[in-house]
Amino acid sequence: MSSLPIRKVVVVGLDGLEPSIVDAMLARGALPNLARLSDGPVAPRVATTAPAQTPVAWSTFATGLGPGGHGVFDFLRRDPATYRVDSGLNRYERKSALLPPKAVNQRQGETIWDLLTAAGIPSTILRCPCTYPPDRLRGSLLGGMGVPDMRGGFGTSTYYTAAPGSSPREAENLVPLADDGRSPIATHLLGPRSPKSPEGARVDVQLVRAAEPGSLTIRSAGEPRELTIREGEWSGWLGVKFKLGPLQSARGVVRFLLIRRDPTVVLYASPINFDPAAPLFPISHPPEFARELADDIGPFHTAGFVEDHNGLINDRISEDQFLAQCDDAWRERRAMMERELSRLDSGLFYCLFDTPDRVQHMLWRHREPDHPANRGRDVSPALAAAIEDQYRRGDEVVGQALDHVDDRTLLIVLSDHGFHGFQRQFHLNTWLHREGLLALKPGVAPGEAAGDFLRGIDWDRTKAYAMGLGGLFLNLQGREGRGIVPPDEADALRRSIADKLTGLRDDERGRVAIRSARPRDEVYSGPFVADAPDVVVDHAPGHRASWSSSMGGVADGPLHEDNVKAWSGDHCVDPSAAPGVLFMNRPFRREGASLLELAPTILQALGVDQGPRMEGNPLR
Structure with missing residues (x-):
């Protein structure tokens, strides 16, 4: 191992790699390039965030801060004053009718590339979540998850x-x-x-x-x-x-x-x-960087969600057609990576490959013959194998990166979280309704009439409500527009709800569905804790917040229900059950590694002091 100082750090993100799958494939010799970075047949784990969600986890990677420090807690967030549900990744503001709208990033905190820029060290950042609008930096950045399509959605x-x-x-x-x-x-x-x-x-x-x-x-x-x-x-x-x-x-x-x-x-x-050559809003820094990429590699997907999962959910396209489009996503991203690595001589390079995550979300049912989503659908061993094919493609990307590694390069390969089947969904708002903590407007019954986005809720009689995938909120006086929970009663109510949810069973399946529920002060610290869910809910693997509750609806029927959607795998479970994997080409501390520690590790390697608020320690 070279004792020369490190000149460049190359980070390859493989979103959603499940450690147990990596272990099995390493044991079979199916991941030869990752095996070159591993000391044995078991992949080192890296602890994820609470919740184990892509924008939350990669924001922690980028800042070295937990969600309470960077302010991203979910894909969705609500405005407590108006109860409006909006994107948790970015927002648009318009200060005057005479001015065009402006995109604002919801992620806070200094990033690795902010600190490197201050030190005069360049960075190239490709498709990191929560980089829209693009951060200004010394180097180049192409926005990732959070960049909308032209209709303003995540995939319209x-x-x-x-x-x-x-x-x-x-x-x-x-x-x-x-x-x-x-x-x-x-x-x-x-x-x-x-x-x-x-x-x-x-x-x-x-x-x-x-x-x-x-x-x-x-x-x-x-x-x-x-x-x-x-x-x-x-x-x-x-x-x-x-x-x-x-x-x-x-x-x-x-x-x-x-x-x-x-x-x-x-x-x-x-x-x-x-259009990467002329986007309506800037999607890269400098603004011409996206055009230069397109000039060299051709037009490419710019929306934050590249893989067309909604087309498959809606039964408009087939699984094979979905995979064909995923193939194109791999080709685009690899071409971007090759272009940038071939000209990198110092500083930080980061590229995220999201496709393994999306394919697992959509095809996981093929790994579980008893999955409720298989009813009325064919189950294909070939499509089950398509998930491992994503891991092989990821391994090929690692080999591509290794071709650009010299004795003064630190190579880091990691996933942000693991993966599990998603067989059962829990209707949290329905539970709150039955506990007398959530009320619906007069004449509105649970189910379709209650609508989405919290529209059916009677705020004058509601103490708690849920939206998003991570937990629930109190209808707090002085914070919510029509809050009824006095601040001096909030802690007791958080604890009471958490205690009732902890260990909640799914009697139909005969097992615990919610491992724990925790008041937010036991989970988060930092300047943005006030934006966090009041109670964080940790589901057992195989379970997740329901589609209805995540969108602010109140479902009718049983509390636990089969998930029959094509979106059949997930990772929004107890974070301790969904660690990611972490590999480096240099020795590092493997026990207790956390996403919080990657930013300090990268900065240390490049000779830059970590940010004063960063919560982790270097792994090397």
Whole structure:
């Protein structure tokens, strides 16, 4: 091992690698490049955050702070004054009607690259979550999870059909087609929303049956003017321009999947991504960095959620078509990494590969024959093997990085959390309702009538409510707009709720569903604890907060319910049951390693003092 000082640190993030799968594959010799970094057949573990969620965990990696220090606690957050539910990653603010809206990052705290910049050391950061809007730094940054699609969502697709009575599904636009089976079809793409056009700006397109059977040509004013697509295959990119006003336009890129051409067209359009050459809002620093990447590697996905999971959840695309799109995500990211590593001679390089996480979310049911999501669906050994294929691809990426490692390089490979099956969901708001802690408006019953986003709740009679995946909140006087819980009673109520939830059983399955529930002061410290859930709920593996409660709904029926969605794997469980993995090419302290300690470790390697608020210690 070289004693020369380290000049560069290369960090490869492989989102969601489950340690038990890594161990089994290491034992079989299926991960040769990770084996080069391992002292044995068991992968070193790294403790994740509470909750074990991607934006929370990678924000801790970036800052060396727990959630109470960086302020990211969930994918969603609520405004306590108005009870409005919004993104927990970023927000938009508009100080004047004369000024355009401005994106604001919800993540707080100094990052590794902030401190390196102050020390004059460059960084290249590719797709780290919670980097939108992009941080200013010495070097280059491309935003990751948190960058929206052009509709402002996390993955808003469009489904075109002539079938009567069709309706849109989750996070989807539905565009009816008038198709007689012969004539060209006039239709459109929906772009950014605006106060003047809530439905959104439009780009006209025409669908024309090509001479070749099973083929369709899309004509538009975009680039290319004519794009021919074939049944069952993803198209190339179509660049489009949406007119937003007399002097403003927005450019996007979109791909299509022709599901069926005859007798009537059924067409799927991916979420429209910002055009990396000219995004509506900056997605990189410097702003031209995204364009330079596209010039070298071609157009690429810019939205924070690259893999089109909603299309699979909605049964619009098949699992094989989902995996084909994931293949493209791997190729894009590897091309970015190669471009940047080939020119890196000093400083920090970081690149996140999200795809293993998304594939496990969507295909985990194939690993568990008894999974409720398998009812009415085929179970495929080949699709179960597709999960391990993601680990092999990750190992290939590690080999690619090793090609750029010399005796003055520290290589770090890690995942932010592990993975489990998600078979049962717990309706936390329903439990609160039955405990007399949550009330619905007069005439509103649990279920569909209660709606999402906390709309059905009677705040004048509610003491506690849930939204997001991490826990629940008190309806606190002086904090919530219509709070009724006196501050001097809050601690006792937090403890009472936590005690009742701890050890809660799923009697139908005959096992504990919630391992523990903890008042927030036992979990978090730092300047943003006031934004945290009042009670943090730690589910047992196999269980998770329900789809309804996570969106602020109040479900009807049993407290525990089967999860039958294609989203069949998850990691939002007791953090002690979902550690990630951690490898380095240099000796490090393996016992008790935590995500909190990666920022101090990287800074120490590059000779920079860690931030005064950082909570961890270097691992080397």
